[in-house]
Amino acid sequence: MRLTVMGQYAKGLPExxxxxxxxxxxxxxxxxxxxxxxxxxLWHGNVxxxxxxxxxxxxxxxxxxxxxxxxxxLLKALNEFxxxxxxxxxxxxxxxxxxxxxxxxxxxxxxxxxxxxxSKRMVKKQQMQWSKEGAHLLLQARTKVxxxxxxxxxxxxxxxxxxxxxxxxxxxA
Numbered sequence: 217m218r219l220t221v222m223g224q225y226a227k228g229l230p231e232x233x234x235x236x237x238x239x240x241x242x243x244x245x246x247x248x249x250x251x252x253x254x255x256x257x258l259w260h261g262n263v264x265x266x267x268x269x270x271x272x273x274x275x276x277x278x279x280x281x282x283x284x285x286x287x288x289x290l291l292k293a294l295n296e297f298x299x300x301x302x303x304x305x306x307x308x309x310x311x312x313x314x315x316x317x318x319x320x321x322x323x324x325x326x327x328x329x330x331x332x333x334x335s336k337r338m339v340k341k342q343q344m345q346w347s348k349e350g351a352h353l354l355l356q357a358r359t360k361v362x363x364x365x366x367x368x369x370x371x372x373x374x375x376x377x378x379x380x381x382x383x384x385x386x387x388x389a
Contacts, residue, residue, distance in 0.1 A: 218300070219255050222293050226251055228286030247273065247290075261310030263301060270298045 229244040250273050257266035277291045301308070311321045334351050346354070360366040370377045 218293065218297050219251060219258075222290055222297070223248065223251055225286045225290035225293060228284065229290070230284055247276065250276075258301070258308065260312040261308055263305045263308050267298065267301060270294055270301065274298070 226244060226247045229247055231244055250269055254266055254269040254273070257263075257269060274291065274294050277287050277294070314321045334346070334355070357366070360369055367378060
């Protein structure tokens with residue numbers, strides 16, 4: 217999403233601007249191409265190259281003599297994105313590899329369902345609202361259910377919980 221927004225800022229850049237250091241024209245198309253490269257590096261889990269690309273873009277935009285409004289917004293977004301990528305580096309997967317191995321690469325359908333359920337109960341127009349803590353606890357419980365970990369957690373808390381296999385029908389005595 218952030219890359220999409222930055223792409224929109226790039227579309228608002230002037231056709232060309234001069235870089236102070238090299239006096240070469242810097243074209244909007246070059247910035248757009250670099251944003252695409254950045255996206256490709258992140259998709260393939262190459263965080264080191266992605267951070268390099270962000271730094272190159274920052275340098276490119278810092279060199280503008282008269283930064284445009286879009287250029288200023290793009291530079292601010294790049295600075296924030298750099299911080300975000302650095303902080304989350306260990307958690308950025310290689311989606312290209314996952315895709316080739318037939319693994320799931322998106323969780324948007326799950327996130328959408330969670331947002332819909334939680335936001336419906338969190339609005340002030342509802343008779344019964346959830347607190348932030350209550351919503352967080354509910355989501356933790358729901359995650360345990362979806363991961364088939366709830367029974368195991370209850371057995372750890374309550375050793376006598378469901379000693380019989382719940383999927384086996386009870387035999388008549």
